[in-house]
Each structure stands twice: as C-alpha cells, then as structure tokens.
Amino acid sequence: MIDIARPILPGPSPAGRSCPMMYSTTCAYAIRAMCRLTVIRPDGYVRVQEICDGSDLPAYFVAKIFRDLVRAGLLTSAKGRGGGFALARRPKQIKLYDIVEAIDGIKQYTQCVVGLSKCDDTQPCPQHDHFKPVRMQILSYLNNTTLDQMSEALARKLEIIGLTLPITIEGKS
Amino acid sequence: MIDIARPILPGPSPAGRSCPMMYSTTCAYAIRAMCRLTVIRPDGYVRVQEICDGSDLPAYFVAKIFRDLVRAGLLTSAKGRGGGFALARRPKQIKLYDIVEAIDGIKQYTQCVVGLSKCDDTQPCPQHDHFKPVRMQILSYLNNTTLDQMSEALARKLEIIGLTLPITIEGKS
DNA sequence: ATGCCAAAGGATGATCGGATCGGATGGTCG
DNA sequence: CGACCATCCGATCCGATCATCCTTTGGCAT
Numbered sequence: 001m002i003d004i005a006r007p008i009l010p011g012p013s014p015a016g017r018s019c020p021m022m023y024s025t026t027c028a029y030a031i032r033a034m035c036r037l038t039v040i041r042p043d044g045y046v047r048v049q050e051i052c053d054g055s056d057l058p059a060y061f062v063a064k065i066f067r068d069l070v071r072a073g074l075l076t077s078a079k080g081r082g083g084g085f086a087l088a089r090r091p092k093q094i095k096l097y098d099i100v101e102a103i104d105g106i107k108q109y110t111q112c113v114v115g116l117s118k119c120d121d122t123q124p125c126p127q128h129d130h131f132k133p134v135r136m137q138i139l140s141y142l143n144n145t146t147l148d149q150m151s152e153a154l155a156r157k158l159e160i161i162g163l164t165l166p167i168t169i170e171g172k173s
Numbered sequence: 174m175i176d177i178a179r180p181i182l183p184g185p186s187p188a189g190r191s192c193p194m195m196y197s198t199t200c201a202y203a204i205r206a207m208c209r210l211t212v213i214r215p216d217g218y219v220r221v222q223e224i225c226d227g228s229d230l231p232a233y234f235v236a237k238i239f240r241d242l243v244r245a246g247l248l249t250s251a252k253g254r255g256g257g258f259a260l261a262r263r264p265k266q267i268k269l270y271d272i273v274e275a276i277d278g279i280k281q282y283t284q285c286v287v288g289l290s291k292c293d294d295t296q297p298c299p300q301h302d303h304f305k306p307v308r309m310q311i312l313s314y315l316n317n318t319t320l321d322q323m324s325e326a327l328a329r330k331l332e333i334i335g336l337t338l339p340i341t342i343e344g345k346s
Numbered sequence: 347a348t349g350c351c352a353a354a355g356g357a358t359g360a361t362c363g364g365a366t367c368g369g370a371t372g373g374t375c376g
Numbered sequence: 377c378g379a380c381c382a383t384c385c386g387a388t389c390c391g392a393t394c395a396t397c398c399t400t401t402g403g404c405a406t
Binding site for chain 2: 393394395396397401402403404405
C-alpha cells in the first residue's frame with residue numbers, strides 16, 4: 001500500500017496554521033483524485049473507491065468533491081453497475097486552473113494578498129504592487145499545467161518506485 | 174473613516190472558499206497591523222487601539238496576535254501610560270518572511286503543494302517539479318520584502334487618497 | 347502611595363472548512 | 377421485472393480558526 005502521509009499535520013505548532021499555501025485541503029484532494037482517475041482510466045468511468053484505494057484520500061469526501069466537479073463540467077458521472085466518474089474532456093484539455101476555479105474559486109488570485117477587497121482603487125494595500133509578478137507567475141502556472149502533464153508525472157513516479165494503481169479495465173479490483 | 178472591506182466575503186460562493194491565497198486571515202491582520210504601526214510611529218510605542226482605529230482591524234484580536242509577535246521577537250511591549258507595542262528592530266530589518274514565519278509558519282512553503290509530506294523522496298506528487306520555480310519566487314518575495322518597504326507603500330497610498338493615520342506623538346487620539 | 351492606563355492571559359462563543367453517514371435516486375444487468 | 381450497484385443529496389459531527397470579553401498584572405505619572 002502507498003504510505004502517503006496526511007496533508008498537513010495539525011500538531012502543536014507554536015507557529016503554524018494548517019492553512020495550505022495555495023490550495024485548500026479540499027482542492028488538493030480534487031487535484032490528486034483527478035490525477036489518479038486519469039492514470040487509472042483516462043477515458044472511462046472509475047469508481048470513487050477504486051481511486052481512493054491505496055491512498056489516504058477519504059472516499060466519502062472525494063465523492064462529494066467530485067459531485068462539485070460534475071456540476072462544474074469537469075467530470076461526468078454514471079450510476080449503477082459499470083458507473084463512476086469520468087473526465088468530461090481529454091486530460092490535455094483540463095487545466096489545473098479549471099480545477100482550482102471549480103473548488104477554491106479564483107477570487108483569491110485576483111484579490112489583494114492581504115485581503116483588502118479594493119486595494120487597487122482607493123484602498124491602501126502595503127504590498128499590492130510588489131506582489132503582482134508573483135501573482136502573475138502563479139496564474140501562469142495554473143493555466144499552463146494540464147491534467148495530462150500531472151497524471152503523466154504521477155504515473156512516472158509510481159513506476160519508478162515500483163507501485164501501480166489498480167488499473168482495471170472492465171474488471172473488478 | 175476608512176471604508177476597508179472585510180478580508181474575503183463569505184458570500185454564497187458557488188465555488189470559493191474563504192481561504193486566502195497565501196496568508197491566513199490572522200497573518201494578513203498581522204501584516205496590516207504592523208504596517209500601520211510603522212507608519213504611525215516606527216520607533217516608539219503605539220497602542221493597539223490607535224492602530225486599529227479607522228480600519229476594519231479587530232482590536233481585541235490584533236492585541237492577541239501582537240502577543241504572539243512579541244514572543245516571536247518581532248515586537249516589544251510596554252504596559253501602562255505611554256505604553257503599547259513597538260517594533261523590536263528597525264523596519265528595514267523586518268522581513269515579510271519573519272511575520273509569516275511567526276504566524277503561519279513556513280512549513281507550507283517547503284512542503285508539497287498538494288499536501289504530500291514527502292513527495293520529493295519516494296512519494297509521488299503530480300506537480301512537485303513544475304511548481305518548484307513558483308515556490309522559489311514566493312520565498313524570494315517573502316525574503317526580499319521588508320516592513321520598511323510595505324509601510325512606505327502604505328504611507329504613500331494613504332497620502333494619495335488624502336487620508337492620514339492618527340499620527341500622534343505624546344498626544345492622545 | 348495611589349490612581350489611571352495598557353498589555354497579558356484565560357475563558358468563552360461564533361463560524362467555517364473538513365469529513366462522515368444514511369437514505370434517496372436512478373441506471374445496469376441478469 | 378427485480379436485484380444490485382454507484383452516484384446523489386441532505387443532515388450532521390468535529391476540530392481549528394476567528395473573534396470577543398473580562399479579569400489580572402504591571403508600569404507610569406501625579
């Protein structure tokens with residue numbers, strides 16, 4: 001089994017909140033789960049359980065997240081035997097940006113870093129100008145990274161360490 | 174009074190969590206409050222109330238945050254009349270990195286973006302490699318931005334829009 | 347010394363995101 | 377048709393974060 005540690009340890013943390021740097025925990029789950037789905041079967045339905053097996057991804061929660069992704073148009077779903085979730089588009093056509101937009105929204109990437117909603121107009125913001133290039137690079141990263149690339153990277157790494165996801169076609173686990 | 178909107182509107186948000194992009198809400202408060210402190214009086218004690226007046230900064234909460242910053246060695250404090258909080262070092266010597274480290278911690282900037290604690294060793298991570306340059310730029314931003322610069326920018330913007338912080342020396346509000 | 351003042355600290359409540367569960371819905375296959 | 381299967385949906389629990397209040401501590405000035 002894959003020994004993937006928990007997202008961010010709560011811990012005692014004299015200094016350190018559990019807030020991730022860029023993605024919410026939910027969004028990180030979404031990204032990882034979609035990558036695994038793509039690796040397992042990029043063009044067919046995959047059950048949630050199949051995706052989460054052998055990882056620390058919480059199946060119930062991933063199912064809920066996937067529902068949101070269906071509404072967002074990134075996934076399709078099918079009930080009943082042989083059902084599950086499938087990509088709505090080709091992996092190359094799904095950008096990291098799309099996933100983040102669907103789950104976390106993109107307001108935070110257009111808003112002020114320190115949380116002032118109108119720092120570019122009349123509201124003073126201590127770092128708006130300096131931060132702009134950083135923000136640009138992040139957005140560029142989100143826009144230029146595709147599910148195709150990410151799942152490719154994941155597959156390669158899994159191969160290197162000698163692990164395989166439960167790749168099954170028309171079969172059961 | 175300054176009409177500074179709340180950090181991130183909760184709202185109905187079909188897609189969007191209230192989690193800021195990089196800093197926790199608490200950390201954003203810390204940054205803004207320290208900037209205001211610096212603008213008001215960079216080399217003396219300033220009362221919390223004085224800092225928060227005319228802003229949306231929650232005074233009680235800022236007071237609590239400042240306590241942590243005292244423990245972290247970024248601020249000093251003095252009780253009684255004429256007391257308050259003061260910078261422990263010159264504004265040029267205080268990096269944005271220091272504030273973030275004290276409040277949010279820096280684990281998130283060294284960890285994997287998708288939350289895998291050991292993605293660089295044996296754990297597969299779908300985007301570790303591609304994200305590296307982005308992370309580098311963010312860290313560089315945090316390390317090269319000083320309180321001096323930020324408060325300077327804040328002061329300039331306040332001036333442009335014709336607002337002044339309650340700058341009082343030895344006086345009362 | 348005494349009174350005012352401001353931070354220190356603890357206790358508490360509100361809110362939100364993360365996570366779980368049970369039943370409803372609807373499709374598939376025999 | 378009817379049993380099974382997997383998503384869908386709502387309700388809910390939990391913990392951390394955010395925020396407030398009140399009491400205590402200690403320093404300054406008169």
